[in-house]
Amino acid sequence: MATQPSPPLPSPGHGLSPPPVASPLGLFKLDKPAYSTPPPAENTPANNVCRMIDYRGAKVAAFTVDGREVICLPQAFDLFLKHLVGGLHTVYTKLKRLDITPVVCNVEQVRILRGLGAIQPGVNRCKLLSKEEFDILYEDCTNSSSRPGRPPKRAQPPLMPPLIHDHKKMHLENGDFDFTGHTPIDSLESPDSHSEGNPPLQSLVGMAPFLPENISSTETLLTNIQGLLKVAADNARQQEKQVSMEKAELKMELLRERELREALEKQLGEEQRSRAVLQKRLKKEKKAKRKMLEQLEQEQRRRIQAEDGVKQTSSDSLRVLNESLSQELEVERNARTDAERKLQDAQLYFKNLSSWSSLVSSSE
DNA sequence: GGCGATCCCCTCAACGAACT
DNA sequence: AGTTCGTTGAGGGGATCGCC
Numbered sequence: 001m002a003t004q005p006s007p008p009l010p011s012p013g014h015g016l017s018p019p020p021v022a023s024p025l026g027l028f029k030l031d032k033p034a035y036s037t038p039p040p041a042e043n044t045p046a047n048n049v050c051r052m053i054d055y056r057g058a059k060v061a062a063f064t065v066d067g068r069e070v071i072c073l074p075q076a077f078d079l080f081l082k083h084l085v086g087g088l089h090t091v092y093t094k095l096k097r098l099d100i101t102p103v104v105c106n107v108e109q110v111r112i113l114r115g116l117g118a119i120q121p122g123v124n125r126c127k128l129l130s131k132e133e134f135d136i137l138y139e140d141c142t143n144s145s146s147r148p149g150r151p152p153k154r155a156q157p158p159l160m161p162p163l164i165h166d167h168k169k170m171h172l173e174n175g176d177f178d179f180t181g182h183t184p185i186d187s188l189e190s191p192d193s194h195s196e197g198n199p200p201l202q203s204l205v206g207m208a209p210f211l212p213e214n215i216s217s218t219e220t221l222l223t224n225i226q227g228l229l230k231v232a233a234d235n236a237r238q239q240e241k242q243v244s245m246e247k248a249e250l251k252m253e254l255l256r257e258r259e260l261r262e263a264l265e266k267q268l269g270e271e272q273r274s275r276a277v278l279q280k281r282l283k284k285e286k287k288a289k290r291k292m293l294e295q296l297e298q299e300q301r302r303r304i305q306a307e308d309g310v311k312q313t314s315s316d317s318l319r320v321l322n323e324s325l326s327q328e329l330e331v332e333r334n335a336r337t338d339a340e341r342k343l344q345d346a347q348l349y350f351k352n353l354s355s356w357s358s359l360v361s362s363s364e
Numbered sequence: 365g366g367c368g369a370t371c372c373c374c375t376c377a378a379c380g381a382a383c384t
Numbered sequence: 385a386g387t388t389c390g391t392t393g394a395g396g397g398g399a400t401c402g403c404c
Contacts, residue, residue, distance in 0.1 A: 074393070088393065110379095119392085126393075 041065045041106050048108045055131060056080060057245040061118040063109060063128060070103050070128035075118040080138060102127035
């Protein structure tokens with residue numbers, strides 16, 4: 001792909017992202033306070049020096065932008081996060097949430113990354129992240145239990161530490177190359193369909209040292225073979241190193257998982273004990289409550305009985321009082337009637353007496 | 365039910381390759 | 385040289401899910 005000279009790119013000094021008002025759509029989108037893509041890294045020779053660095057057991061393309069070492073995000077995603085999250089979009093969302101602003105690649109950096117095979121040939125944009133920022137992102141992808149919300153999908157656990165899958169990435173395994181935008185790396189480019197672990201002879205030949213023309217053909221052949229063997233030995237060493245690192249990382253993961261399991265078991269035991277104590281206490285409380293209820297009911301019964309007794313007593317005494325009052329009233333009435341009769345008799349007596357005396361006086 | 369995180373689906377932009 | 389098509393990452397909208 002990259003053997004032909006690249007056509008001039010639009011506004012190389014300003015990078016890949018168009019200015020916000022570059023298109024009618026851009027104008028339309030200006031209204032939203034959307035996620036603002038930061039300006040790309042300045043297109044300077046210093047910024048465009050690419051190195052392959054060891055990161056988490058893999059070779060990752062890195063630039064030094066403004067004194068900060070930054071790695072290729074799509075490549076790092078492909079190597080480390082692909083199995084943990086649904087896609088790059090999730091990663092961008094996470095970056096937003098984590099308040100991490102990646103560096104946007106400039107045109108030259110994208111070309112270099114494409115040339116190295118760190119990103120796919122058709123890729124035209126790319127972001128860069130410092131190792132520390134990627135550590136935070138990785139931690140967020142692997143440890144979401146402490147966070148609310150929907151847990152990540154995690155279709156496949158990342159059993160393998162990042163391996164270089166793509167044949168193009170084989171180039172990255174062969175050591176730390178220094179590339180600048182002006183250094184062609186096409187000699188390293190090889191056709192597709194390599195096997196996973198072993199680069200084909202063709203590519204090894206490509207890596208063999210170039211020889212002066214005055215050496216005999218046998219010597220040339222021997223030197224070539226020597227070079228091939230050296231490259232093969234280097235590759236074997238590299239793979240061995242990779243395997244041992246994978247083993248070490250797996251061991252560490254095993255230890256971590258074991259510790260986590262033990263801690264969880266301990267916590268489970270404590271929870272179970274605590275639950276048993278609470279159940280016992282609950283049972284006791286229920287028993288006490290039942291007892292109190294019984295006492296309460298008994299007391300209520302007693303009270304009702306007492307009230308009935310009081311009611312009964314008061315009605316009887318009222319009746320007695322009534323009767324005595326009636327009797328008194330009757331006695332009083334009789335007495336009054338008797339008195340009235342006596343008074344009438346007296347009046348009659350006095351009347352008769354008066355008539356008798358007047359009769360006597362007139363007869364004299 | 366509200367909230368926040370995640371995921372799926374979609375469009376857009378930029379580029380290279382192929383074609384006319 | 386210009387056009388078309390395919391590829392890829394960027395990014396938004398909306399659905400879904402789990403927690404409180």
